[in-house]
Amino acid sequence: MKNRRKARFKNLYTVLIGLAVLLAVVVFVLLDRPGAYVRPEIVDDNQVSPYLTHELLPQLYNGAQRQEPFELVIPQEKIGDIVALSKWPRQSDGVRFSMPVCFFVPDKIILMSMVSVKDVEFVVSLAAEPSLDRKGLLNLRVAKVKVGAMNITLLAKAVARKMYQQRIANTDTDTDDIEAKIVASLLNDEPFEPVFAVEDKKVRIERISVGKEQLTIGLVPANK
Numbered sequence: 001m002k003n004r005r006k007a008r009f010k011n012l013y014t015v016l017i018g019l020a021v022l023l024a025v026v027v028f029v030l031l032d033r034p035g036a037y038v039r040p041e042i043v044d045d046n047q048v049s050p051y052l053t054h055e056l057l058p059q060l061y062n063g064a065q066r067q068e069p070f071e072l073v074i075p076q077e078k079i080g081d082i083v084a085l086s087k088w089p090r091q092s093d094g095v096r097f098s099m100p101v102c103f104f105v106p107d108k109i110i111l112m113s114m115v116s117v118k119d120v121e122f123v124v125s126l127a128a129e130p131s132l133d134r135k136g137l138l139n140l141r142v143a144k145v146k147v148g149a150m151n152i153t154l155l156a157k158a159v160a161r162k163m164y165q166q167r168i169a170n171t172d173t174d175t176d177d178i179e180a181k182i183v184a185s186l187l188n189d190e191p192f193e194p195v196f197a198v199e200d201k202k203v204r205i206e207r208i209s210v211g212k213e214q215l216t217i218g219l220v221p222a223n224k
Contacts, residue, residue, distance in 0.1 A: 061199065095117055096115070098115070126142060131208070
């Protein structure tokens, strides 16, 4: 049961991480390196995140079971533990992707990853702006994608959209699945109903706020 909960929650973060990697494939090799980027330490593949298993998932599970409004406050310093659950570094067509680092700044989630091509390194950065509209729909808009100092947002989103469309055309991807809706929001600015199953209960994201070094998510019971 714990493993199922862990995998389900982890997948939401994997989508964000995967998008950063996907966009990195299409960029030009530029050498400018943002000063905020610090290469993270590689975590052993078999290591688990105590924060995820002992704090965040129990908070999510207990809050959902109580069927009362609750909130999750996720500090920036703990996000690295969750990101590290996915295997890093990754290789694709001679391109090497290091483990991304994540920053919380007011209204934005920033992801940065070091990319190596034939021993030349550069940094890909992505800024996402999560928000809820008046209907309570969640949008995870990608506001900016940069390679070094170059803004390539339109190009990166166009190529990533094409690659994702090819992927779903060749696989049995359920476009109604919550992860597919998250990807559609990231690529196409498509808002979606933020309802998630937690075992036998469902919760809805009612509020989301990105502050300095902290992400706060307010959840309420979902009635369907």
